[in-house]
Amino acid sequence: MSTLKTTETNKIPKTARGVRTRNKLLEAAEWEFGSKGFYETSIGEITRRAEVALGTFYVYFESKDEIFRALVGHMSRMTRQWVAEHAAEAKDRIEAEELGLSSFIDFVRQHQNLYRIIMEAQFVAPDAYREHYENFAEGYRRNLTEAAKRGEISEGDVDVRAWSLIGMSVFLGLRFGVWDEDAQASEIAERAVDLIGQGLKPR
Numbered sequence: 610m611s612t613l614k615t616t617e618t619n620k621i622p623k624t625a626r627g628v629r630t631r632n633k634l635l636e637a638a639e640w641e642f643g644s645k646g647f648y649e650t651s652i653g654e655i656t657r658r659a660e661v662a663l664g665t666f667y668v669y670f671e672s673k674d675e676i677f678r679a680l681v682g683h684m685s686r687m688t689r690q691w692v693a694e695h696a697a698e699a700k701d702r703i704e705a706e707e708l709g710l711s712s713f714i715d716f717v718r719q720h721q722n723l724y725r726i727i728m729e730a731q732f733v734a735p736d737a738y739r740e741h742y743e744n745f746a747e748g749y750r751r752n753l754t755e756a757a758k759r760g761e762i763s764e765g766d767v768d769v770r771a772w773s774l775i776g777m778s779v780f781l782g783l784r785f786g787v788w789d790e791d792a793q794a795s796e797i798a799e800r801a802v803d804l805i806g807q808g809l810k811p812r
Contacts, residue, residue, distance in 0.1 A: 620668070620670065630669070633659040637655045637656070639726065644722070646725070650673070682741075685727075685744060687716075688723070691716045693709075693748075695712035703761065706798075706805060713778055724786075724787055750771045753767045753771060774805070785797050
């Protein structure tokens with residue numbers, strides 16, 4: 610049984626038009642929260658950017674707090690889906706780590722608001738912040754366990770390994786996705802995965 614959590618509300622639209630409108634609000638919220646922060650953003654600014662009526666907002670969300678929490682979950686899913694799709698063709702777990710990290714850096718470069726929103730969630734919505742990383746950790750634990758069974762990696766504490774790999778990805782994404790976009794993402798991933806696979810011991 611999965612332990613994945615969700616910050617979604619009960620106001621999930623049942624029509625394609627409703628899904629599009631809700632996504633427009635989330636995209637607008639991503640820009641507003643990402644550029645101004647939670648406290649400086651208003652619902653009115655979100656609806657104006659989304660080009661929907663103020664009343665439409667309340668069809669999908671109860672409050673600014675609720676759309677922020679939904680946005681954290683939305684961006685978390687987007688990130689995981691993007692990485693999973695780009696790592697899907699890997700021949701083994703080590704290659705999957707390399708492709709996944711490279712694609713994550715590329716995703717961060719395309720979504721510069723990701724870090725500000727997730728970092729602010731630590732204080733605005735700590736449950737959503739923790740959920741974001743726990744969902745990543747569950748996927749890592751599952752993938753590492755399966756890879757060990759296939760003989761692609763050694764046996765080990767999958768929880769420690771999962772959080773270690775998350776930490777590496779988070780700070781490499783910050784360094785090379787937000788602060789410096791000049792380096793080739795694939796080269797950064799290759800060097801990081803060399804560390805994962807070979808460690809720091811002299812060769």
